[in-house]
Amino acid sequence: MNESILIDGWATIIGSLATIAIIVTALGVLKPAEALKRIAALLGISILLMLIPGALVNLWLNMSLWQKITAAVVGLLILWGRRRRRRTKTHKLE
Numbered sequence: 001m002n003e004s005i006l007i008d009g010w011a012t013i014i015g016s017l018a019t020i021a022i023i024v025t026a027l028g029v030l031k032p033a034e035a036l037k038r039i040a041a042l043l044g045i046s047i048l049l050m051l052i053p054g055a056l057v058n059l060w061l062n063m064s065l066w067q068k069i070t071a072a073v074v075g076l077l078i079l080w081g082r083r084r085r086r087r088t089k090t091h092k093l094e
Helices: 003-027 032-061 065-093
Strands: none
Touching (some): 003 032
16 A cells, blocks of 8 residues: 555545534534544544555565465354354254
């Protein structure tokens, strides 16, 4: 992921959240202190949602082929185990 794209995304999100905070405060829905807390929480969640996919893509691109195969097998085993556990719970209920 290119750093300039990430910075542009952050700037857009911060600008949007600031606009929302100003509108909410101007309408009298929230007090300025409450609006700041809620907007800060939204900003934190937004940043995490932007960073996590970038980190995962970077991690995936830097892995070798055998590491990718191992990760895929582990993921499939986890899915298989969850389905198996779900079937045993439904059979116990009947």
